[in-house]
Amino acid sequence: MQEQVIQYLKDHREEHLNQLKEFLAIPSISALSEHHDDVVKAAEWVKEDLLNSGFNQAEVMPSDGKPVVYGEVIKNPNAPTVLIYGHYDVQPVDPVELWESEPFDATIRDDKLYARGATDDKGQVFMHMKVMEAVLKTVDTPPVNFKVLIEGEEEIGSPTLPKFCEEHQEMLAADLIVVSDSALIEKGKPTITYGLRGLAGIQIDVKGAKGDLHSGEYGGGVMNPIHALVKILDSFRDENNKILVDGFYDQIPELSEEERKALADVPFNEEQLRQDLDVPELTGEEGYSYVERTSVRPTLEINGIYGGFQGEGIKTVLPSEAAAKITCRLVPDQDPEKIVEQLTKHVEKNTPKGVNVSVTPFDKGKPYVTPFDHPVIQTAAKAYEKVYNEETAYIRGGGSIPIVAELDRILQVPVVLMGFGLPDENLHAPNEHFHLENFDKGMETLAHYWFMLENVK
Structure with a gap:
C-alpha cells in the first residue's frame, strides 16, 4: 500500500511544492513582536492544510505564548498512534543584504529550495503533512493513527509549550513521538539522531x-x-x-563500548573539516574524538x-x-x-x-537520549535504508531542542528524530535552503516508516 502513497506524492509533487512556497511566504518570526499577526497566520495555514488533507480534527489552540496547532486522525484503534512534533516559526532574516533572493519568496536554484524556514522547520513539517495527506487519500485503513503538535515558539526556546503539554497530556497521548528538525550527517547518508545536548x-x-x-x-x-x-x-x-x-x-555516566563504537563508525573527515573551516587545527577536550567532543561531551x-x-x-x-x-x-x-x-x-x-x-x-534546556537499539529507532533506520540504500549512522546531536526532553518527561514515550536536512543548508543564516532530493526521499522514507510500524511491538 505504501507504493500507492509514494505514487500519490510523485503525482502531486509540483502542487505540493507550490503549497510549500505559500507556507514559506509567511514571515512567522517568533522573536519579533511586529510579526505577531504573521505567526498567527502561519498557525491558521497549518490548520487549514491538515483539514484539507483529511484530518477529522485540527485547531489552533491558545497557549501562554504563541498559538499551538493540534490535529488528529484516529481511524485504526488497533494501530500505534504517532505524535508528530514540529514548529512553524522561523528565525529573523538579518543580515538581509546577504540573501541572494528574497527570504520569504521561495526560489528554486540547482534543485535547492531557498527561503527562511526551508529546512528549519517548515520544509520538514510540510513533508509530514503531505505524507499524511497521501496516506489518508489513498488508504482506507491507515497503518498508524496520526496526531500533530506544531508550535510557534521553538526559535525562542519553547517557553510555554511544556505547560501546554502538561495541561493536555491525555489529548497528546501516543505510542511514540517523531520529530523532523535535524539533519543527515552528510549527503546521501541516512542519520538517526538519538540524543541531543x-x-x-x-x-x-x-x-x-x-x-x-x-x-x-x-x-x-x-x-x-x-x-x-x-x-x-x-x-x-x-x-x-x-x-x-x-x-x-x-x-x-561513562559511554558504553557499543555506543563509542557506533560513534566511531560515523563517517567523518576531520582534515576536510579543518580545511573547510580554514583553521590551523581542530582542538578540544583531550582524550576524545571530534565526533565525541561535539555530541556526547x-x-x-x-x-x-x-x-x-x-x-x-x-x-x-x-x-x-x-x-x-x-x-x-x-x-x-x-x-x-x-x-x-x-x-x-x-x-x-x-x-x-x-x-x-x-x-x-x-x-x-535538559539533555535527551533514547537508546539507539530501541525498536522504533531501529525501524526508522530500516525505512531510511530502504530509500537511501546506505547504512544508517547513529549520532547524538551537538545542538539543543529543549522541548524534546520536555516531551519525553511529560508524555514518557520514545522520541525518534528523523531529520532530512543537511549540515550546510544555512539554517539560521542568510540563504537558508533545502535540498529537494531529500524532500522527495524524505517523504518516501516516512511513507515506508508508517507502514513498517504496524509490526513493531
Whole structure:
C-alpha cells in the first residue's frame, strides 16, 4: 500500500511544492513582536492544510505564548498512534543584504529550495503533512493513527509549550513521538539522531568605578573590569580544555563500548573539516574524538564579550564595566539548574578584588537520549535504508531542542528524530535552503516508516 502513497506524492509533487512556497511566504518570526499577526497566520495555514488533507480534527489552540496547532486522525484503534512534533516559526532574516533572493519568496536554484524556514522547520513539517495527506487519500485503513503538535515558539526556546503539554497530556497521548528538525550527517547518508545536548547559559556583568576613567590618571591603581573579566573567563578551562568548574562532570555516566563504537563508525573527515573551516587545527577536550567532543561531551563556550571603547582608533579609557555571555552544552545526566548554580559559584570564587560581579541565568534546556537499539529507532533506520540504500549512522546531536526532553518527561514515550536536512543548508543564516532530493526521499522514507510500524511491538 505504501507504493500507492509514494505514487500519490510523485503525482502531486509540483502542487505540493507550490503549497510549500505559500507556507514559506509567511514571515512567522517568533522573536519579533511586529510579526505577531504573521505567526498567527502561519498557525491558521497549518490548520487549514491538515483539514484539507483529511484530518477529522485540527485547531489552533491558545497557549501562554504563541498559538499551538493540534490535529488528529484516529481511524485504526488497533494501530500505534504517532505524535508528530514540529514548529512553524522561523528565525529573523538579518543580515538581509546577504540573501541572494528574497527570504520569504521561495526560489528554486540547482534543485535547492531557498527561503527562511526551508529546512528549519517548515520544509520538514510540510513533508509530514503531505505524507499524511497521501496516506489518508489513498488508504482506507491507515497503518498508524496520526496526531500533530506544531508550535510557534521553538526559535525562542519553547517557553510555554511544556505547560501546554502538561495541561493536555491525555489529548497528546501516543505510542511514540517523531520529530523532523535535524539533519543527515552528510549527503546521501541516512542519520538517526538519538540524543541531543542540553543547554545552560549565563551572562557575567563586571562593574568597576561609577564611570569610565582616564587610563593615564587611574590606570594601575583601579581594577579594570575587562582585566577582571578576562581572569574569570580564563579560569573556566585548563590547557587541555578540561572544564574546571567544581562538580561540572560529576553526573555524567561513562559511554558504553557499543555506543563509542557506533560513534566511531560515523563517517567523518576531520582534515576536510579543518580545511573547510580554514583553521590551523581542530582542538578540544583531550582524550576524545571530534565526533565525541561535539555530541556526547559537555562544553563551555564564550559566545560574546564586550566592554570599553569599540570605535575606530584608540580611546585611552579604563571602562567602568564589561560583560560576557556563556553557554554550556550539557549531556545526560547534567541538570541545567545545577550547572548554572555551579557556574555562579565559580565566577564568585574567581572574581578579582576591586570589582563587583553579577551572574544572570538565561537559556536552559535538559539533555535527551533514547537508546539507539530501541525498536522504533531501529525501524526508522530500516525505512531510511530502504530509500537511501546506505547504512544508517547513529549520532547524538551537538545542538539543543529543549522541548524534546520536555516531551519525553511529560508524555514518557520514545522520541525518534528523523531529520532530512543537511549540515550546510544555512539554517539560521542568510540563504537558508533545502535540498529537494531529500524532500522527495524524505517523504518516501516516512511513507515506508508508517507502514513498517504496524509490526513493531
